[in-house]
Amino acid sequence: LFLSIFAGIDLGGTNIKIGLLTSEMKVLAQSSCRTESERGFDFVIGQMVAAVRALCGQNHVALASLRGVGIGCPGPLNLKEGRVIMMPNFPGWRDLPIREALHQAIGLPVVLENDANVAAYGEYRMGAGQGLKSLAMFTLGTGIGGGIVTNGQMVRGETDTAAEFGHIPMDLNGRLCGCGRRGCLEAYCGAPGLVKRFGEAVEDGRRSVLVGQGRKCEDLTAKDIFDAAAGGDALAGEIVDRTAYYLAVACDVVVNIVDPDIIVFAGGMTAAGDLLMKPLEKYARERFFPRPKVQTRLAISRLQGDAGIIGAALCAQNTFETSAS
């Protein structure tokens, strides 16, 4: 039995994740390593090759037998040219030919895609979107990314700028976003924005179990705030409720522009489960037009951290699998 095997790489600011996927859509194996982007582009390319090679070795797959590699990168990218334009969490990374560099180093065909787009594609094919016609996905972390799949295809846009859900405006005169605009969703609901909103309320005199006894707001994480909300802390609860509201507004915008079958949320915050999703559902259905109000599904990602490697490997399969097997 000859199986086609594809590698999927999810290049993150902290970790690189790697997976091997068969053309029958089984995940053979996966691993991860530190990115250490501060050691430079060539180092990271080397890390990725070594990680794929090691994973192949452990699983008795010859590296040269892989049919291709898909890599999901944070943007902005130039997909046609296979280049990184800039990567916010990779100091000094600018205008780098990542597709060609990885291809040369690994000796296999490589396809480059946006990280949130491949995660959405993985979720569409093998996760919460399975069997549905279209999907949009919010990836909630330090930044907020997005991906759209319609008619079975990722929506990349003409300048690879589609599905940047983190920059849907909540308040045109609001919080300064890392992108330079004011009031973007990411400035409120990215993990640092959430912590800042909490800290500002504390400065305004609000109390919380999270502060006092020498604990400072700067040391808090978004998870601390979700945990406190789950434990009944009123201020943390309000911050979470407002987070759900902003995400619901953004869902409504996505529905009123692309109108997918399902909107999926992935990332650390979704570990909060109903604490996040119940108010998000309520606010979203209050806003939606009549038909999406009853039809459009909202759900937490099923693949979560694996969506990226699965989606990247599926992109490699779509690009490089030939009818000959």
Added chain:
Amino acid sequence: LFLSIFAGIDLGGTNIKIGLLTSEMKVLAQSSCRTESERGFDFVIGQMVAAVRALCGQNHVALASLRGVGIGCPGPLNLKEGRVIMMPNFPGWRDLPIREALHQAIGLPVVLENDANVAAYGEYRMGAGQGLKSLAMFTLGTGIGGGIVTNGQMVRGETDTAAEFGHIPMDLNGRLCGCGRRGCLEAYCGAPGLVKRFGEAVEDGRRSVLVGQGRKCEDLTAKDIFDAAAGGDALAGEIVDRTAYYLAVACDVVVNIVDPDIIVFAGGMTAAGDLLMKPLEKYARERFFPRPKVQTRLAISRLQGDAGIIGAALCAQNTFETSAS
């Protein structure tokens, strides 16, 4: 020589427009009549049939020789079922089987589409989008509609709710919109919203050539305000500038979600030309991410009022033209 001929109908709140289009994409003839929706659904169906029949007669085309009819309607619609769910400017029109009713009355195959979607499709095929890969269109009038074409196809969405650009939020606590939400683009930049913003500034004590001498703000139209701005009136100029700003914000949202090659503006306000488009371009390019900042085109519609009938006829052609001719 046998030509396939298709009829396109653009059903508006005030007028019904009709066009005959050949499969070679030539507009053979067009006409329009009053909608008079207050006379009821059956009356309007009859008006449409009479208008198509008359246009055929004047142009020596047998009605029965038409290959099909496309009709663009204001929404919300249920396209799969061919039904009008509700039409804001058609009193009492609710849950009506418009596709089947028109089919029975005219004896020809009928395809139903959203009015702004067909206008976008017409513009994509035969207007400002010709030769480009994708297009988004804003239709500026009493309401603000939208249409998206990617990969050669209209984006309808799964609940026929896609491309509702009029409901992109400008201010979550802002002006009440007809949809029930607060702060929608339409509440600011639809013609009545624009006139209201002007009236509020006058109430706040601002002066303008448009008021005084017994003239009241309620009697003004959006065109009056654009004309006064063109004539140098400072307040009218500010209202137009702010209109351009809001539209630019909405363009940025559309780019960050679907990222089309071109964004096209249609409707009465675009008669203002550079007075609207110059500040709109400036504000949009200030907001856009780096690649759309230089690549994404912004333009006024070339087909304008004809986009709807042309797009509707093209939809009929796509749906009903068979390989046999």
